[in-house]
Amino acid sequence: MPIAAGFIAGAIMYLSLFMLYINDVMNGFIFIGLLLIFCFFTVILFFFLRKRKRQTRFFTSALSVLLILLAFDFQLLEYESATYTATGYMEPIDLLEDSGLYLLPVRIEPVAFIEDKEWLMEGFEAQNIDIYHIEPITNQDRYVSKNRWLAAFAGFTRDGMTEMEENLTSYGYSGLAFAEDFFELDNLKGNSAGLALGLKAMYDRGELQNAVPIGITGAIERDGTVSAVGGIREKLLTSEAEGFSHVILPELNFAEAHAAKQNESLDVEIHGVRDIEHAADVIRELNGSR
Template identity: 30%
Template sequence: MKIEFDKKDKNFPFVATSLLYLTELVLYLTGFISGTLFLNFLLLMSVLFLIFLFIIRKKRVEKRAFVFSAILSLLLLIYESPLILIDEKVYLVTSYSDPLELIKGANIYMLSVNVFQISGVENEQEVRDMFIYSQGVYDIIPGKNYMIYGSKNTAIFEYIGLYKSEFEKSFENVTAYLNTSNTEIDEFYSQDNSDGGSAGLAIVLSSFSKNGKLQNNVPIAVTGAISKTGEVKKVGGMKEKIQIANENDFSYMIVPKANLAEANEVKGTLNLPIEIIGVTDVDETIQLINDLNRVESNKI
């Protein structure tokens, strides 16, 4: 029993360091403390460990746990240090973006939303004043700590090659499903200012139109990511995309089935006439488009 107690006692500095870090991280993510305070805590913890190690350097005590704890606290400080470069007053502004017909004549229009990150302002009113003469501003969203932290982690993981952006994943999934690529696809995915994977379904449908596998004479707004097997995946920005589709007088909009409830709620709240249809995979989407073409041709 004495040996077990000693082992726990020796590990206490390392365990305590981990628990203190996690506690401060939770406080930061939930908005109880700022990023600056979070980093100051990590800096203080690192400095205290280094001072303590200096004091006991010549004493005959077990130092391994304190060395590991000091190393851990320094590594955590380095990992979290990019937070100091991020302004804590951040706002995300979503605004109108023109629907894009990737293949001319396909009548398949991908929907995207412009997102601006605004920092260096004191309050939301300053942001609104910046966009007072702009058209098509949909929402101004205060940046939360957990959003900032997630963006920081994503940037780090992308930089060291441990994470691929949704835009990169979309290119891989589209080309894997089609088992080929073309000039339009390559040009679209070569853009530097794009993000997300919501164009995947529209790109696949446009490609099928180009090679003759799909005949479509009905202008359709399309959003949805796809997997390598052609499953249609949930996407974000649904409220803004529905408004963009409606503002461009689309009669039909195709969305992932997983977004359908949200989309219908937005449609009802804004009282929009556009018909929104949910799909689960590419084959179902093609069948749906064929049905819509038959319905529209019978109206003539």
């Protein structure tokens, strides 16, 4: 019973601090610092009550919980300097010359230490960097980023580019010579180019013809299903700026894309697709060769 009570007490102490942290009441340094203080006082109480067996078990179990959670969250300190994420224009990529099938990357600029948003925007303008949006980083964002890093470090997840390449291979698009350099690019991350690469493979094999400039985004699964991606608003703005008449994107992102199109008063036509074959049919229809 004392052991269970100690576990519960340790969990309650942690959760009381965690709720304050995740709701931006305190920063990561205070959160980790208070966890350390809780651990310190638990050790002190354990020392003074060490001759009482029941209390010893209680404080040992409480301390165990606090130390485990402290170790789990200590990496948060690495993310404390992050203040904003800026997203902006990045030139679309046509890996096959004149295919008209464009990958839609998004420029992502992590910002650290800078709190003044206006000064930050002026800095981007001075460097001729076209920024669409600046989003403040919350403690929830930091916590999610930390957990993703831990999952990747432990080998539970793969990076987006590796996953995308493996899914394309599983679907039958392996050894894409035109994409070799793409997978080596350091400034691109994520899996949102999967659909475009699959369609380019079809184009490269002569299975698909295209004469219409089309922006394409979407992650591809092993069975060819197209899954949702981020940065939809930015990708539509880039497509509009480049003069693309159409954008093909995941059906799961269609509502978001439609709202962005209306809010930004864009002319580009959007097409939501379920899988890669559906996307290929859309391209054939746009080219009048269905």
